[in-house]
Amino acid sequence: EVGAExxxxxxxxxxxxxxxxxxxxxxxxxxxxxxxxxxxxxxxEKYLNKMIEHCEVAGILVFxxxxxxxxxxxxxxxxxxxGFVLIDEMAPxxxxxxxxxxxxxxxxxxxxxxxxxxGQSGVDDIDIYGNDQTEVLCNKIAADVLVPEDKFNYxxxxxxxxxxxxxxxxxxxxxxxYRVALTYGRISRDEY
Numbered sequence: 001e002v003g004a005e006x007x008x009x010x011x012x013x014x015x016x017x018x019x020x021x022x023x024x025x026x027x028x029x030x031x032x033x034x035x036x037x038x039x040x041x042x043x044x045e046k047y048l049n050k051m052i053e054h055c056e057v058a059g060i061l062v063f064x065x066x067x068x069x070x071x072x073x074x075x076x077x078x079x080x081x082x083g084f085v086l087i088d089e090m091a092p093x094x095x096x097x098x099x100x101x102x103x104x105x106x107x108x109x110x111x112x113x114x115x116x117x118x119g120q121s122g123v124d125d126i127d128i129y130g131n132d133q134t135e136v137l138c139n140k141i142a143a144d145v146l147v148p149e150d151k152f153n154y155x156x157x158x159x160x161x162x163x164x165x166x167x168x169x170x171x172x173x174x175x176x177x178y179r180v181a182l183t184y185g186r187i188s189r190d191e192y
Contacts, residue, residue, distance in 0.1 A: 006089035007059045011119025021137060025144035028113050032058055035146060035170070044102035047171040051109055060116065061091055062109070066098030075099055083108040085115045092116045103173040110142035117141070146172055147180050156186055 068074035167177040
C-alpha cells in the first residue's frame with residue numbers, strides 16, 4: 001500500500017534445480033555483507049546480534065524468544081525446533097529459539113536465510129540423518145555462508161588445524177567446524 005517493492009532475494013533460486021550451493025551462499029554473503037568482522041569473534045552473542053542487524057537492514061524480520069508469550073515456565077524446547085522461517089516476498093520472517101546456544105543460533109539463522117533464498121518456508125528440526133534434501137542443501141549453504149572455503153583454508157593454516165580455535169574464530173560450533181573440515185577433506189570420516 002505504501003509502494004514497497006518485493007525483496008529481490010526472496011525465492012531468487014526457487015526454480016534453480018542444478019545450482020551450486022556455493023553460488024547461493026555467495027549471494028547471501030554479498031546481499032547481507034557477511035561474514036562479519038568483529039573485534040572479538042568469541043563473543044558469539046554480539047556476532048549473532050550483528051548478523052540480525054544486517055538481516056533487518058535487508059528487510060528480513062528476525063525474532064528470538066525462548067518462551068511462549070511471556071510465560072517463563074513455558075519454555076521452547078530445542079529438541080523440538082531450533083528455528084523456522086515464513087516466506088513472504090515483502091517481509092520474510094525468521095524465528096530463532098532463544099533457548100539455544102549462540103553458536104547454534106548463528107547457524108540456524110544462516111540456515112533459515114538459505115530457505116529464504118530458495119523461497120521455501122521450513123522448520124529446523126535438527127534432523128541429523130539427512131532425510132530431507134532441502135534441509136541438507138540449506139545446511140550446506142549455511143555452512144558456506146559462515147565459513148567460506150577460502151577463509152576456512154586460511155584459518156586451518158593459521159591455527160594449525162585446531163578445531164576449537166577455528167570454530168571460535170568463525171563464531172560457530174565445534175560440531176559444525178568438524179563437518180566443514182570433513183567436507184573440505186581436512187579430516188577423515190572416522191575422525192569426524
